Amino acid sequence: MLRSSLSIKNLPVLRARQSGFAPAGAQDRLPESSAPFISLDHARFLLAGSTLRSFDARSGTLVRARNSSVSFDNSKVSFAADDYAQLLDADNCDVTVKGSSLAVQSRDASALALASSTVTLDSSTVTVSSVSACRAVESWGSLLRLRNLSMVRNGLQPSSDAGQATAPNRDSALWLDAKSRIISESGVTATGFWRLRGTGSAK
Secondary structure, X not given: OEOOEEEEEOOEEEEOOXXXXXXXXXXXXXXXXXXXXXXXXXXXXXXXXXEEEEEOOOXXXXXXXXXXEEXXXXXXXXXXXXXXXXXXXXXXXXXXXEOOEEEEEEOEEEEEEEEOOEEEEEEEEEEEEEOOOEEEEEEEOOEEEEEEEEEEEEEOOOOOOOOOOOOOOOOEEEEEEOOOEEEEEEOOEEEOOOEXXXXXXXX
């Protein structure tokens, strides 16, 4: 989407591995691609009363937004990949998540990655499932409004061919650089993370 608007309301959207479309002998896997499932540039995107699910290949991003407005309202959004999964990558955006459930699963995973953005998370749950490292929200130079937000970390066991043990949990639910700021916060909980909040130097 480039300089346009899209609203998806009361509609299930699914992108998944499906063996019925694969040639004989091929793995049940989508073709490798660096492209996000949804790409926004100077656009407006609203998901309301809907489900958006994707099961990708090795690594990927579900929604990548630049200079855009992104809203999840009363919706369920989930994304899974093998090595690395990022549910929303937002740069210079206005993001609103209200009454929604966000879930991401991978060896290393990040639910919301924000740069120079403003985000409101209200009455929602963010669940991150990983073998190694994960964050519910990571922020660079962004402003956050948090209200009745639940963040949950689920540890996953590595697959038999991963060749590595589960990494010690040293994950922060919220990670903010020196230029980020939480401008309002109430009713925020974190379960399963090593700590609620971590900070780092500016990007």
